[in-house]
Amino acid sequence: MPKTLTNKDHQFRSECSISRTLELVGDKWTLLIVRDLMWHGKHTYRELHDSVKKVPTNILSDRLRRLQSWGLVEREPYQERPVRYAYRLTEAGRALEPVLVQVMQWGHQFLGGGLNQPECAMNSRLEGASS
Amino acid sequence: MPKTLTNKDHQFRSECSISRTLELVGDKWTLLIVRDLMWHGKHTYRELHDSVKKVPTNILSDRLRRLQSWGLVEREPYQERPVRYAYRLTEAGRALEPVLVQVMQWGHQFLGGGLNQPECAMNSRLEGASS
DNA sequence: GCTAGTCACTTGCAATTTGCAAGTTATATG
DNA sequence: CATATAACTTGCAAATTGCAAGTGACTAGC
Numbered sequence: 490m491p492k493t494l495t496n497k498d499h500q501f502r503s504e505c506s507i508s509r510t511l512e513l514v515g516d517k518w519t520l521l522i523v524r525d526l527m528w529h530g531k532h533t534y535r536e537l538h539d540s541v542k543k544v545p546t547n548i549l550s551d552r553l554r555r556l557q558s559w560g561l562v563e564r565e566p567y568q569e570r571p572v573r574y575a576y577r578l579t580e581a582g583r584a585l586e587p588v589l590v591q592v593m594q595w596g597h598q599f600l601g602g603g604l605n606q607p608e609c610a611m612n613s614r615l616e617g618a619s620s
Numbered sequence: 621m622p623k624t625l626t627n628k629d630h631q632f633r634s635e636c637s638i639s640r641t642l643e644l645v646g647d648k649w650t651l652l653i654v655r656d657l658m659w660h661g662k663h664t665y666r667e668l669h670d671s672v673k674k675v676p677t678n679i680l681s682d683r684l685r686r687l688q689s690w691g692l693v694e695r696e697p698y699q700e701r702p703v704r705y706a707y708r709l710t711e712a713g714r715a716l717e718p719v720l721v722q723v724m725q726w727g728h729q730f731l732g733g734g735l736n737q738p739e740c741a742m743n744s745r746l747e748g749a750s751s
Numbered sequence: 752g753c754t755a756g757t758c759a760c761t762t763g764c765a766a767t768t769t770g771c772a773a774g775t776t777a778t779a780t781g
Numbered sequence: 782c783a784t785a786t787a788a789c790t791t792g793c794a795a796a797t798t799g800c801a802a803g804t805g806a807c808t809a810g811c
């Protein structure tokens with residue numbers, strides 16, 4: 490059982506789990522970054538910048554920093570000169586998968602969004618999951 | 621199969637279902653309002669304002685208006701002088717329930733948020749759903 | 752050594768959003 | 782008429798978003 494994620498700079502405004510989660514991921518970009526780390530095999534800043542369409546560079550770097558400070562993402566250097574990092578999801582980050590699946594399914598059903606667009610190439614995983 | 625929700629004032633930035641959904645609900649208050657419409661039996665502006673802790677009045681009215689314009693919420697007058705409305709979720713709004721459940725479970729497991737706080741009084745529903 | 756390029760950001764700034772506190776409107780009540 | 786209630790709107794400061802340009806640390810080629 491992982492310990493509770495904390496961030497000493499953050500005071501939750503509520504005890505409610507939904508409210509707390511939204512304080513971390515309740516914006517328009519964070520879950521898309523998690524999506525591409527989880528489902529698209531993107532790990533470097535550049536890969537993420539290319540795959541999360543239109544994400545501004547200051548937003549991407551800010552969100553990666555926040556995800557890291559919350560313990561949803563960790564990074565390790567994959568080269569030294571200059572040092573560059575590959576990002577990956579922690580257990581807590583990976584545990585967001587059911588959230589992503591439900592959000593995607595709702596968006597597909599009600600907003601006509603893709604299930605098998607290159608950005609959301611999940612068909613085989615979904616089919617596997619449901620069978 | 622409900623038709624695709626649309627909002628003529630809105631241009632989605634992506635085909636991706638997750639991205640599209642986040643354009644509607646990717647903020648800190650919208651899902652909390654949906655929560656209280658769905659799970660707490662709150663219907664009027666006042667009830668929602670009292671139960672969604674600390675929600676500013678301009679935010680609450682703005683979000684209700686947006687939810688309505690997207691077709692997730694509808695309202696009907698429950699009195700005439702002055703006219704006042706009760707809000708309720710549409711089918712599309714109710715279909716956000718699995719999203720809320722997953723968000724809440726993640727927040728409970730990783731952020732120590734409640735599952736049976738008064739704001740999130742869902743134990744019996746969850747148990748029913750899982751049995 | 753210089754130039755050009757790449758990658759990973761930071762910076763400056765305008766636009767937008769958030770949120771606080773006060774105010775307004777349409778009613779009812781005494 | 783004064784007071785109260787409910788449902789907002791408004792003004793404004795602070796924060797965030799996002800665009801475009803710039804910076805730093807490297808490599809490659811000449």
